[in-house]
Amino acid sequence: MVIQTIGLRKTFVSKGRGGKKEVEAVKGIDLTVRKGEIYGFLGPNGAGKSTTQKMLSTLLCPTGGEAKVLGYDLARQQEQIRQNVGCVSQAGGADLSSTGVENLVLQAQLYGLDTLTAKKYAAEFVERFQMGTFITRPAQTYSGGQKRRLDIALGMIHHPKLLLLDEPTTGLDPQSRAYLWGEIKKLKDVGVTVFLTTQYMDEADKLCDTIAIIDNGKIIVTGTPSELKSSVGGDTIVFSFQTEETARKAETLLTEKVPKGKVQAKNSSVHLTIEDGETMMPDLLRSLDAKSVEAQGVTLSRPSLDDVFLKYTGRSLREDQIK
Amino acid sequence: MTLLRDTKLMFIRNMQHTIRTPVFVFVSMFQPLMYLLLFMPLLNGLQGAPGIPAGQAVQVFIPGLLVLQALFGTAFVGFSLIDDIRSGVIERFLVTPVKRPAILLGRVLRDAVVLLLQCILITLVAIPFGLSVNIYGFLLSLLLYALIGITMASISYGFALIYKVEDALAPTLNTITLPISLLSGIILPLALAPLWLQDLSKVNPFSYAVDATRSLFAGNFQSLGILEGFIIIGVLAALVFFWGVRSLKKMAS
Ligand SMILES: Nc1ncnc2c1ncn2[C@@H]1O[C@H](COP(=O)(O)OP(=O)(O)OP(=O)(O)O)[C@@H](O)[C@H]1O
Numbered sequence A: 001m002v003i004q005t006i007g008l009r010k011t012f013v014s015k016g017r018g019g020k021k022e023v024e025a026v027k028g029i030d031l032t033v034r035k036g037e038i039y040g041f042l043g044p045n046g047a048g049k050s051t052t053q054k055m056l057s058t059l060l061c062p063t064g065g066e067a068k069v070l071g072y073d074l075a076r077q078q079e080q081i082r083q084n085v086g087c088v089s090q091a092g093g094a095d096l097s098s099t100g101v102e103n104l105v106l107q108a109q110l111y112g113l114d115t116l117t118a119k120k121y122a123a124e125f126v127e128r129f130q131m132g133t134f135i136t137r138p139a140q141t142y143s144g145g146q147k148r149r150l151d152i153a154l155g156m157i158h159h160p161k162l163l164l165l166d167e168p169t170t171g172l173d174p175q176s177r178a179y180l181w182g183e184i185k186k187l188k189d190v191g192v193t194v195f196l197t198t199q200y201m202d203e204a205d206k207l208c209d210t211i212a213i214i215d216n217g218k219i220i221v222t223g224t225p226s227e228l229k230s231s232v233g234g235d236t237i238v239f240s241f242q243t244e245e246t247a248r249k250a251e252t253l254l255t256e257k258v259p260k261g262k263v264q265a266k267n268s269s270v271h272l273t274i275e276d277g278e279t280m281m282p283d284l285l286r287s288l289d290a291k292s293v294e295a296q297g298v299t300l301s302r303p304s305l306d307d308v309f310l311k312y313t314g315r316s317l318r319e320d321q322i323k
Numbered sequence B: 001m002t003l004l005r006d007t008k009l010m011f012i013r014n015m016q017h018t019i020r021t022p023v024f025v026f027v028s029m030f031q032p033l034m035y036l037l038l039f040m041p042l043l044n045g046l047q048g049a050p051g052i053p054a055g056q057a058v059q060v061f062i063p064g065l066l067v068l069q070a071l072f073g074t075a076f077v078g079f080s081l082i083d084d085i086r087s088g089v090i091e092r093f094l095v096t097p098v099k100r101p102a103i104l105l106g107r108v109l110r111d112a113v114v115l116l117l118q119c120i121l122i123t124l125v126a127i128p129f130g131l132s133v134n135i136y137g138f139l140l141s142l143l144l145y146a147l148i149g150i151t152m153a154s155i156s157y158g159f160a161l162i163y164k165v166e167d168a169l170a171p172t173l174n175t176i177t178l179p180i181s182l183l184s185g186i187i188l189p190l191a192l193a194p195l196w197l198q199d200l201s202k203v204n205p206f207s208y209a210v211d212a213t214r215s216l217f218a219g220n221f222q223s224l225g226i227l228e229g230f231i232i233i234g235v236l237a238a239l240v241f242f243w244g245v246r247s248l249k250k251m252a253s
């Protein structure tokens, strides 16, 4: 296991007016991250994603529980963890008045690399992250996406065995996002493990091997994207008809046809929840036609991680983001 | 030694920042130069008063002025650290294996170098005004100023790490520097002061530094005050530096 935590917990105590206030940011989480996987930590604002990432990177001291990172004890072997882990915080951390190259070279040197190697690695990342056009300018002149690319390169410059990324693609345009996903996937080939936090369901879905959904400081559910989605139930097919009457006729027919599915008429449409909606659909349409119950439109929707989130928390992740 | 190597890396990084905007090195010399040009002439009228032997006003005033520069020139360096905290640079350093004291040591050493440059320039400007310096005494004085600068810079960084925002930092630093400078006989010798004020100044470690540097400028090496000044300021510098490092470590908690 690359990361293993038992009951990891962080309670912040902030002294303000009216005495001490406690914030239970992370309420005892158990994580198991395997070597070489991309592990996604998905959750809304304030869920405790950054707090967890900071504990794993030795930046915050847990107030409870235990953790092993790369086999080292988080409480006692911080130096070894720091040497072998790469970390990119949510806010970045590039030195804005220095150039990108200066940032990269210093970062590599701080990991103990000699100047020559540091420069070589810096050049390698400039190439890899396509930063050649701006990297010799002071970082304060970069666009948001350019700065984010530099932040991420800074976390990877020393070729760590484990990479902790806090919302790596927030603020990137779709093209840079896709490119970065590609780079992260490539890390798997060289055996690097990636732990990333995200608020984006599509990111968790397309990029991650394992997803843990965190809400309110607790892990609600863990699994592969497809495991999670099938835990919500099957696909949903929505047939729409001209009149409510036709819809009710269709409801009866479909209930006979697929006893395993869940069929429900709503106004002039019928919702059918079923395991393998895609393969069933043509057949269902044909049998409706045979009884001259003509559907005007059909849509098939597969469960999304949002449905997963909705099922386990009773809230929608998307709504949460809009607020 | 990794501490040495890390300190060197941090020192170079901070020096690069200073060199990028060299004008600030000179801006903070404006105040002492104003004292030199617009205040020192007043002292000529006080010649013969206690602590100001006839014809020696400049001799008494310049060493004190350099201590003033050491105090005020470095007292506000904490603001640059707040910038680095806010942009996440310090957190980024803290997750690397870099030795924690090196992060602060690289900064206070940069501050000391900048301060010494300023002190040398001020002294050069003062020579036409009749200042005579014992060169060995002057070099030793520079060491003393560096220690004072390291002390003030460490205090400044320590509070910056505790507050993490500018608003609270400036009033705190002013509250510290003002009594320190008034109670160390920098502008006028404390020999002029009433007894209770002289007694009060004895609890101010920096007053010993001012005495020490005046003796050094005069080449009066037998004075016991010199050793006293070095020991007191040296111990103080070490104490506040480690307090600063503790604040830095606490940031990650
Ligand atoms: N230093 C702190 N002192 C007090 N409370 C804190 C501190 N840092 C974080 N919190 C609180 O802990 C909770 C979790 O914060 P955290 O930053 O881990 O959330 P997050 O999942 O990263 O959210 P986001 O998606 O907005 O980045 C929040 O309620 C936050 O206000």
Ligand SMILES: [Mg+2]
Pocket (backbone or CB within 6 Å): A049, A050, A051, A090, A166
């Ligand atoms: Mg966060």
